Amino acid sequence: MTLSPPLPPRDGVHYRACNLCEAICGLRITVQGGQVTDVRGDPDDPLSRGHICPKGAALPDLHADPDRLKTPMRRDGDTWHPMSWDDALDLVARRLRGVQAAHGPDSVATFQGNPSVHNSGTLLTAGAFLKALGTRNRYSATSTDQLPHHYAAAEMFGHPLLLPIPDVDRTDFLLMLGANPLASNGSILTAPGMRERLRAIRDRGGRVVLLDPRRTESAAHVSEYHPIRPGSDALFLMALLHVILSEGLARPGRLADVTDGLEDLHDVAAPYTPEAVQAATGVPAATTRDLARAFARAP
Ligand code: SF4
Structure with missing residues (x-):
């Protein structure tokens, strides 16, 4: 297999999407003399509306970095030698097969970084490669920060990718636990420009509530911030459920026909009064009750 070197970009203005994170901001890229200048x-991008973060703005530095790897490198002692893609792929395939033949399929592990989801080549080929590899030791940005969401989605909705996300641009009450959208740029939500989106909720009379053990960057952009003890989110959520269910505030509406076990939830949530969990969560019972009622009554 021979890979041709990429052609230099054409001079002019090019419109692309940043592939560094799932905010997928629209970019306006100017090229002069074959160089990104x-x-x-992109203010006309309907999703990001001109938003860009320092990582996106630094893409030209990444592109032109003299230390950027453009060919596979092989370490020999303390030195590194460039090698061809053909030789590199043969070497990796031979070594992987050797390790697995000697120690079993799970003796190798993989890790996929976040941008691999935004690369069409990786997206198309990684699945087949991982399947052929046959190891169960597969790690990724997902396994380090969002697998509980996928697990809950699979349990509740039947598929790990049926992830419910808040409708940030229309909601009137946004409750966030441990989220730091000013830093994550709305990860999972694919909502770049969260600073402006949070401000818009408050401007239209809505309420943005953040619970986090740490007063994060996002805390300055919410209606109210409440510290919570690390590891106690589940207790706080059970107390919210307790208030909503015991005070008859649940409005399942048309979802009632497709919901199982709501009565069981009443029994499960019964012991978790806000008063019972406040010592563990550090959130005053009155605050929990207020948040539960406001959350349930939000339009
Ligand atoms: S938030 Fe930054 S890294 Fe993420 S897509 Fe936008 S510019 Fe790229």
Whole structure:
């Protein structure tokens, strides 16, 4: 297999999407003399509306970095030698097969970084490669930060990718536990420009509530911030459920026909009064009751 070197970019203005994170901001890229001279947010992008973060703005530095790897490198003692893609792929395939033949399929592990989800080549080929590899030791950005969401989605909705996300641009009450959208750029939500989106909720009379053990960057952009003890989110959520169910505030509406076990939930949530969990969560019972009622009554 021979890979041709990429052609230099054409001079002019190019519109692309940043593939560094799932905010997928629209970019306006200027090329002059074959060099990227400017990258900025595209104000006409319907999703990101001109938003760009420092990582996106630094893409030209990444592109032109003299230390950027453009060919596989093989370490020999303390030195590194460039090698061809053909030789590199043969070497990796031979070594992987050797390790697995000697120690079993699970003796190798994989890790996929976040941008691999935003690369069409990786997206198309990684699944087949991982299946052929046959190891159960597969790690990724998902396994380090969002697998509980996928697990809950699979249990509740039947598929790990049926992830419910808040409708940030229309909601009137946004409750966040441990989320730091100013830093994550709305990860999972694919909602770049969260600073403006949070402000818009407050501007239309809504309420943005953040619970986090740490007063994060996002805390300055919410209606109210409440510290919570680390590891106690589940207790706080059970107390919310307790208030909503015991005070008859649940409105399952058309979802009632497709919901199982709501009565069981009443029994499960019964012991978790806000008063019973406040010592563990550090959230005053009155605050929990207020949040539960406001959350349930939000339009
Ligand atoms: S938030 Fe930053 S890294 Fe993420 S897509 Fe936008 S510019 Fe790229």
